[in-house]
Amino acid sequence: MRNFGRIWMLAIVGVALSLADSGGNEKITPAMTPKPVMKAFKEKFPSAKIKLIEKNEEGGKTIYEIESSSKGMDVDAVLDSEGAFVQIEQQIKPEKLPAEVSGAVKAKYPKAKLVRAVEILKEEKTTYEVIIDKPDGKSLQVTLDKTGKVTEEEKLDGNG
DSSP: OOOHHHHHHHHHHHHHHHHHHHOEEEEOOOGGOOOHHHHHHHHHHHTTTEEEEEEEEEEEEEEEEOOOOOOOEEEEEEEETTTTTEEEEEOOOOGGOOHHHHHHHHHTTTOOOOEEEEEEEEEEEEEEEEEOOOOOOEEEEEEEETTTTTEEEEESSSOO
């Protein structure tokens, strides 16, 4: 009987640890996702191939994070349960960056190579994250507003 109690206790601890480790993210299928969420996402990104959907709690509200790709580019979106977009992160070709943004990157890092660009729309505000490879072999992620002002820089480990 004592062994059964220990096994039961270990099972409870294991479940608690796995829940704590998951950070509250619950992976779900498109069929488990509310219809307004799927409808809004498919209308905005009709050619996107969904890779992952996670259901999360944020600020007491349920949100849905959808990771996908469309035409070889990453498209990630966060929607509320009614299907309203909270945030969209869409990979774009570096040459498609607004002139103000690409010009600011070239001015600040004239010898760096621009390797990746992401357009982020959140709360009706657009920002850009770019990854550059510097001549010293180090990579840097730079966040800029739509006017080209650098708002954040982060050194990346490895190849970026």
